[in-house]
Amino acid sequence: MSKLNLCIFLCGLFMSVVVACKSPSYFYEAQPVDLKVIRDSGKISVEGTSVFQLPDSFVWCGSPIRIKDQYFMFYSAWESGTAVPSFTDSWVLFSKIGLAVSDSPYGNYRSLKLILKGRKDQGDSTAWDAQMVHNPLIKSFNGKYYLYYGSGKDPGVQPKGSPGENLSKRNRVQQSQQIGVIEFNSVEDLLAGQFTRFNQPLLSPRTRVKDKDVVDPSPPGTIAGPDNLIVVNPAVEYRPADGKYLLFFKGNLYDPQWRGVHGVAVGDSPTGPFTATDRFVFDIDDGKGNKVSAEDPYVWYHRKDKLFYAVMKDFTGKLTGGEPGLALMQSADGMDWVPAPSPLFMKKELILKDGTRLKVDRLERPQLLLDRNGAPLALFAACSVDNANPKQDGGTFNVQIPLKKMKLRK
Numbered sequence: 001m002s003k004l005n006l007c008i009f010l011c012g013l014f015m016s017v018v019v020a021c022k023s024p025s026y027f028y029e030a031q032p033v034d035l036k037v038i039r040d041s042g043k044i045s046v047e048g049t050s051v052f053q054l055p056d057s058f059v060w061c062g063s064p065i066r067i068k069d070q071y072f073m074f075y076s077a078w079e080s081g082t083a084v085p086s087f088t089d090s091w092v093l094f095s096k097i098g099l100a101v102s103d104s105p106y107g108n109y110r111s112l113k114l115i116l117k118g119r120k121d122q123g124d125s126t127a128w129d130a131q132m133v134h135n136p137l138i139k140s141f142n143g144k145y146y147l148y149y150g151s152g153k154d155p156g157v158q159p160k161g162s163p164g165e166n167l168s169k170r171n172r173v174q175q176s177q178q179i180g181v182i183e184f185n186s187v188e189d190l191l192a193g194q195f196t197r198f199n200q201p202l203l204s205p206r207t208r209v210k211d212k213d214v215v216d217p218s219p220p221g222t223i224a225g226p227d228n229l230i231v232v233n234p235a236v237e238y239r240p241a242d243g244k245y246l247l248f249f250k251g252n253l254y255d256p257q258w259r260g261v262h263g264v265a266v267g268d269s270p271t272g273p274f275t276a277t278d279r280f281v282f283d284i285d286d287g288k289g290n291k292v293s294a295e296d297p298y299v300w301y302h303r304k305d306k307l308f309y310a311v312m313k314d315f316t317g318k319l320t321g322g323e324p325g326l327a328l329m330q331s332a333d334g335m336d337w338v339p340a341p342s343p344l345f346m347k348k349e350l351i352l353k354d355g356t357r358l359k360v361d362r363l364e365r366p367q368l369l370l371d372r373n374g375a376p377l378a379l380f381a382a383c384s385v386d387n388a389n390p391k392q393d394g395g396t397f398n399v400q401i402p403l404k405k406m407k408l409r410k
Helices: 087-094 169-174 187-191
Strands: 005-011 014-020 026-030 036-040 043-047 057-067 070-079 096-102 110-116 132-141 144-152 178-184 232-239 244-254 258-267 274-281 294-302 307-314 325-331 337-347 349-351 357-359 362-370 376-384 397-407
Touching: 057 087, 057 132, 057 362, 057 376, 057 397, 070 087, 070 132, 087 132, 087 169, 096 132, 096 187, 110 187, 132 232, 144 232, 244 274, 244 294, 258 294, 307 337, 307 362, 325 362, 337 362
Parallel strands: 005 337, 232 294, 294 362
Antiparallel strands: 005 014, 014 026, 026 397, 036 043, 057 070, 070 096, 096 110, 132 144, 144 178, 232 244, 244 258, 258 274, 294 307, 307 325, 325 337, 349 357, 362 376, 376 397
């Protein structure tokens, strides 16, 4: 049997995370969530201890970490309502990052405060991260904490006759997205506003290849790299083999239709500098000569296995080998990735307390809460029961799915 592989399988009424090793003796089973769906006059809302949401707001993302005896979650949120554009536009324009806390890893998270906003709220509309902040990822290295995030700014209305002249503000900001980080020593310092925020991004796109509707395109004939147009969805992990830090990111290609692609940048410290490689990662052929489209990788290194793992959103089901959902990848060096032997991590559904399956429209930006030994305790995911894109009334949330260690049946 191969080295330990973390796999999710569905069995009966439960979704299960399986850990296979030379002599497997246990696996992690996804437990039901405390979530109730309320349908009133065509509007869908949810409640329960497994749900984190805010009134009059959209909530997205959700990156967890244990600090001392408490559990913290960094989340994205922004206001909702009839005066606010729909979800698909408003996240690009208004997203902020907040901090929530719980005494349990599995739910009951309560918001402490918004801790990071676009710098335009501080009067600087020209900063690289002026407009919004999104996709938080919290990591701890060498006794310090690092909050990675994606952000952008509005470069302004583009000149007449330029390839970007018809772009809306939303699309101009979307095309400006880059990755940054803040550094802090403790939650207390963070809540007091005592953290280091850098004036330059950690990573920026090197190529801007698109046939039309593009701000500041690369010269004709430029070969698009994995960091094309944007760099978003940060995932960062330390590589023990050489002491390097790996920063994974998503870019956009149009060949000819949109496709999310991924690359990796390498640095000597959690704050860089990071140098993007030309290597495409998670770049899997669907068996028909087409590349699979995916996004939102969460990457971690399992020291016992000496393997990297990544769980990510699979748009088409080509990675999972079935249907759209969350897929599992693995790598020995963080560079060359293949689907895990059982690549289906989770379908787009939740198991409720009564054992029923709840199909959801969105289950993405997966993040894992790991225990001190690096084993998963819970899966955190951005979620919407119905189609989030046209919504103006909030209704999106983070769901925390407990994972339980179980003995394998013989």
